Amino acid sequence: MAHDDATSRRRKRTPRPLDKGRLEELALAYVARFATSAGKLEAYLRRKLRERGWDGEDEAPVADLVARFVEKNYVDDEVYGRAKAQGLLSRGYGARRVEEALRAAAIGEDLRGTLAPGESERREAAVALARRRSFGPYGAPLPRDAEAARKLREKRLAAMLRAGHDFDAARRVLEAATVEELETWVAESQNGE
Secondary structure (H helix, E strand, O other): OHHHHHHHHHHHOOOOOEOHHHHHHHHHHHHHHOOOOHHHHHHHHHHHHHHHOEOOOOOOOHHHHHHHHHHOOOOOHHHHHHHHHHHHHHOOOOHHHHHHHHHHOOOOHHHHHHHOOOHHHHHHHHHHHHHHHOOHHHOOOOOOOHHHHHHHHHHHHHHHHHOOOOHHHHHHHHHOOOHHHHHHHHHHHHHHO
8 A cells, every 4th residue: 555655656746847957957967978969969858848848938948058068069960970970880880871870860961971981981881790790701601502592692681781781882792702802892992082
């Protein structure tokens, strides 16, 4: 019975509506804890306002607060976007997945274009995924059974495509006979850039 009373008290307690000071505290705590973009910070603050309400006569100063944080370099979309892109590429994700992640983080179109990986980075990421997943020359030979080999190739190709690589790069990596062949392929793009 005592348990039911405690539960009902917790349910009845609603958080106080936010005021200007509390909104700024939430924003500071968020940027101190998470690397973020201006768009993600704004979305977070707007969500908190929807959950708790606003205790002010004027509209909540979310846009002004985010602009101030950008001005003070608490939030930097370029630094965040570059780190996000490099992290994804190093784990083997392709250009399409990098673009999707930056778009989801509310990074502007111009900045997304600037942060898009070049050909060399795309190839390095494809090879990194193959190495991590034991595809192509990094894995065991394909089965001798033609049907089983075809299915395994298709499955690996689908995994490369889901990771954001284009079809040609995925096929090139999966069909490579040796690791040296892939290293040469990557080096060609580095010399061309």
